[in-house]
Amino acid sequence: MSVQSAPLSLAQLYGEAVGQLQAAMQQDDSQRFHAVLEQLRERRSSDVRVELRSLATTLHDAMLRFRQDFNVADMAEHEVPDARARLNYVLQLTDAAAHRTMDMIEQCGPLAERIATVAQSLQQTLQSTDDDPDSVPSVLQVQVEDFIATAALDCGAIRNNLSQVMLAQSYQDLTGQIIRGVVSLVTEVETVLEKLLEMTGATGRTGTWRRPDLPVPGQSYGPAIPGLTGADSRNQTNIDDLMADLGL
C-alpha cells in the first residue's frame, strides 16, 4: 500500500507544461506546441494507469482479507445448499408427524364410538329390565362380559395411539436443532453482507431496508410473526369487523 501524501495542486502538476504551451503558442511553434500536448496526454494516461493499478491492488487486498475472514465460497457451495436441504427435511418431518398424529386420532374415533355404543346398549338393557329386577343378572351377564372384553381392547388401543401421538411430537427436538443451525448460518451470512456493504462504502445498517407494503397486488406475506409484523397482525375479530365494514 502506498503512503498517503497531500495531493499536488494543478499548478504543481501542469504549471510547467502550460508555460511551455503558452511559449510555443506565442512563438507560433506548432511542432513544439503539439509535442508538449502529446507529453501531457501520455502523462495523463500514465496517471490513470497508476490510479487503476492502485485501485486494483486495494481491491485485491480487500478481497483477500475478506476471503480469509469469511469462507464465502464454502458458504455458497456447501452451507447454503445444506441449509436448504435441512429446511426441506424439517418440512418432511413436520408433515410426517402431523399425518402420523392425525392417523392415530382418526383410529381413536371409532374405538371411542364403539365403547359408547355398547355402553348405551347396556343402559337400554338395564332400563328394559326395570319391571323384573330378578332377570337383570342373567340378561346382562353376556353383554357385560362382552363389554369388558371390548372395552379393555379398545382402551388399550386408544392408550397405545395416545402414546404414538406423544412420540410423534419428538420431531420438534430434531427440527429445533436443524432450525437453530440454519439461524446461525443466516447470522453468518448477515455478517458477510454487512462486511461487503462496508467494503463498497455503503452505509450498511443506517440505510434501513424494509419489505415494501404490497408492491404487487395479490402478493402473499405468509403467517404474521409475533414481534415482527406486530401492527399488521390481525386476529379473527379484527377481520370480522373489517369484513362487516366492507358489507360482508
Place this chain on the structure above:
Amino acid sequence: MGSAVRFLVVDDFSTMRRIIKNFLNDLGYNHVQEADDGMTALPILKSGTIDFLITDWNMPGMQGLDLLKAVRADAKISKMPVLLLTAEAKREQIIEAAQAGVNGYVIKPFTAQTLKDKLDKILAGKGAGQQASQAAG
C-alpha cells in the same frame, strides 16, 4: 344446501387439507375433494361438481386470490361461495379479497367454531339468495 354440499378444499399443505376435510366430515359434509393449488383446482371447479370452495391464499402455481378472481370471471361458476382460509392478514389483503368477491375470510390458526360459524353464515346467505331467486323466477 345441507350435507349434500360438495366442497373443494385447496391448500398446498396436505395436513391442512386433511384437517379441513375431517372437520367438514364431522359437520356432516361428506362430499369433499382436494386440490393443492389454484391450477389444479380450477379444472375441478369448472367441471361443475363443486358447490363450495375453501381455499388458502399463499400457494405455488396459482394463488388463492387469483383462483377467486378466476371463479368470479367464469359465468358458469361465478356465484360459487368462496371462503379464504389463510395466514395472510394484512388489512390491504383483506380489502383486496373483499373487492375480488370473497364470501368469508378465516385467519389461520383457526378454531373449529370460527370455521363452522363462517360456513353456516355463508350457506345461510346462499340459501336465502337461492330462495329469493326461486321466488323471483
